[in-house]
Structures are given as C-alpha cells and as structure tokens.
Amino acid sequence: MRELPRGADISRASAARIYDYGLGGSHNFEVDRKVLDDIKRIFPATPQPALDNRAFLGRAVRYCLRAGIRQFLDLGSGMPTVGNVHEIAQQGDPAARVVYVDVDPVAVACSRALLGGDPRTTVLQADMREPETILGHPEALRLLDFAEPVAVLMVAMAHYLTDEDDPASALAAYRKAMRPGSLLVFSHMTADDHPEVHRTAETFNAGGSERLVLRSKDEITVLLADFEFVEPGLVHPADWRPDGPLTPDHVPSEAACYAAVATPRS
Numbered sequence: 001m002r003e004l005p006r007g008a009d010i011s012r013a014s015a016a017r018i019y020d021y022g023l024g025g026s027h028n029f030e031v032d033r034k035v036l037d038d039i040k041r042i043f044p045a046t047p048q049p050a051l052d053n054r055a056f057l058g059r060a061v062r063y064c065l066r067a068g069i070r071q072f073l074d075l076g077s078g079m080p081t082v083g084n085v086h087e088i089a090q091q092g093d094p095a096a097r098v099v100y101v102d103v104d105p106v107a108v109a110c111s112r113a114l115l116g117g118d119p120r121t122t123v124l125q126a127d128m129r130e131p132e133t134i135l136g137h138p139e140a141l142r143l144l145d146f147a148e149p150v151a152v153l154m155v156a157m158a159h160y161l162t163d164e165d166d167p168a169s170a171l172a173a174y175r176k177a178m179r180p181g182s183l184l185v186f187s188h189m190t191a192d193d194h195p196e197v198h199r200t201a202e203t204f205n206a207g208g209s210e211r212l213v214l215r216s217k218d219e220i221t222v223l224l225a226d227f228e229f230v231e232p233g234l235v236h237p238a239d240w241r242p243d244g245p246l247t248p249d250h251v252p253s254e255a256a257c258y259a260a261v262a263t264p265r266s
Contacts, residue, residue: 012209015160016107020079022050027079027110035207039200045254046200052255053156053187056237058083060185060261063230063241064151065092069183071143071150072098075128075174076157079107080114085153086121096120097143101134103127128157129165131173149181156257158223159189160210167223175226178264184227187237187259188220197256220258227262234260 010029017032040046061072070093074085077100089096100123102108108125115121122139134140144150152174161167178184191197191214201212215223221234232240236252237259246252 010106013204013207014104014106015208015210015212016076016078016102016104018204018208019050019156022047023054025079027106031207035204038203038207042199042203043194043196043256045194045251045256049156049189049255049257052237052252053257053259054083056187056240056259057085057153057155057185058088059241059243060153060155060259061085061088061151062092063261064183064185065089065096067149067183068181069149069151070096071145071148072096072153073134073140073144073150073174074098074100074153075134076154076160077102077107077111077123078104080111084114086115086118090120098122099124099140099143101126101128128154129161129170131170131177135173135177146177147179149179149183150177151183151185152178153185155185155187155259156189158186158220159212159214162211162213171223172226175264180264180266182264183230184224184260184262184264186224186262187257188223189214189257190216190220191256192216193253194256200256217258224260224262226265228265229260229262234258 013032013035017028018036021028021033021036072085072089086098098121100111108123111123122143124137126134158167201214204212237255237257238246238252240259
C-alpha cells in the first residue's frame with residue numbers, strides 16, 4: 001500500500017502479513033517474508049499450514065450457510081485475499097452479513113479499501129482478547145443480531161492467546177453470545193506430529209509482534225470443552241470434510257494444525 005495507516009509498525013513481522021505471504025498475497029513486507037522464509041528452512045512443508053487453513057475456512061463457511069447461518073464474526077480476519085468470508089457467504093446468500101476483526105492496522109486498512117461501501121460488511125480494528133469490546137461495538141451490533149445464530153470464526157488465531165491471556169475465558173465470552181444454532185469455526189497450530197514445529201514457533205516469536213503458543217490435541221480439546229464438535233471432530237484441516245480425494249502427495253499432518261466446527265453446549 002502507498003501509505004501506511006496510523007499506528008502501523010513494520011519493524012516487526014505481523015501474523016496477518018506473514019499469513020498473507022504464505023497464501024501468495026502481496027500485502028506484506030520484507031520483515032514478514034524473512035520470518036516465513038526462515039520457518040520454511042526448518043519446516044519445508046511451509047506454507048501448507050496457511051493454505052490448508054484457508055481451504056478449511058472456505059468449506060466451513062459453506063457448511064455454516066447450509067446450517068442456516070447468515071451472519072459471521074471473523075476474529076483475526078487478516079489481509080484481504082482470494083476467498084474472503086464475505087465473498088463465500090454472499091455467494092451463498094447475498095444478504096449474508098460479515099464483521100471482520102483484526103488488531104493489525106495494515107490489515108484493517110487493506111480490508112476497508114477492499115470492502116468499499118458494502119453495507120453488509122464492516123471491519124473493526126480490535127483485539128480478540130477483548131470480546132466485550134467487539135461484541136458491544138456499534139458496528140458489530142449494526143450487522144449482527146445475537147438473538148439469532150451466528151458463526152464465530154477463530155481460524156488460526158487461538159494459538160496467539162497465551163496462558164496469561166486466559167484463552168478459556170475469551171472463548172467463554174464468545175460462547176455466551178452464541179444462541180442455539182450458532183457455530184464456532186476453529187483451528188489451532190500444534191507440534192503433535194512434527195516436533196520441529198517447536199523451532200518454527202521460536203523463530204516466529206523472535207521476529208513477530210504476536211507470540212505463538214503450540215498446544216497438543218488434548219490441550220485444544222480441553223480448551224473447547226464447552227463446545228461439541230460436529231463430525232468429523234477435531235482433525236487436520238485438510239481432513240475436515242474435504243471436497244474430494246486429496247492428492248497422493250498431500251500429507252494432512254503437515255499443516256501442523258487441528259481444525260473443527262463446533263456447537264456451543266447448552
């Protein structure tokens with residue numbers, strides 16, 4: 001972008017911009033590219049985690065649409081790229097409404113420029129660690145009716161919630177706003193299958209503005225104890241209701257991630 005928005009800091013890598021680079025996007029800087037390039041030297045499957053998560057997001061949004069949901073809260077929406085939530089949702093129903101949330105001012109500025117004057121979408125610059133601020137924001141309340149089912153999207157984001165951030169409390173706050181029929185779309189990085197991913201997390205944390213915390217499948221299951229998984233449960237992103245057979249060279253575990261869609265327990 002020609003001019004950086006106020007508050008932008010490009011001296012350290014941004015999770016949103018690193019993810020954008022992994023997806024082949026152009027909204028990133030040298031500092032972001034260096035972190036992901038260093039990670040790829042440790043874990044050559046990179047950028048499969050970003051690609052598999054993005055594909056999972058698309059399938060999960062379409063699942064939410066088939067379940068009757070027409071409003072989406074996308075936490076940590078990142079940089080605009082191909083297959084944004086509003087594009088997928090509004091392809092299914094032009095009246096679908098989307099609230100994007102990101103803490104990165106560059107991601108917010110790029111998203112606002114993309115959306116233009118779409119009255120069914122909005123972008124908030126806010127931190128997912130502050131659910132009350134997000135859920136009570138006038139722009140969120142303009143588009144989302146929390147008396148009706150809503151899809152809360154936390155895709156490749158909860159691993160930025162450290163234990164000090166109390167991720168269980170944050171999830172509980174979002175769950176409290178989810179009426180029956182709502183769905184949580186969730187994914188989280190792990191080193192369960194590939195121990196070298198611990199080194200990639202160290203590299204990310206050394207160069208990034210966010211701190212990434214890897215958790216095991218058991219730890220993620222405990223974190224989501226107040227939710228009930230829909231089939232096939234908590235699996236690698238590529239294994240969550242794929243559109244067809246995976247290619248022989250696609251190893252789902254190389255996403256170093258687990259994904260799920262879940263309903264809030266009553």
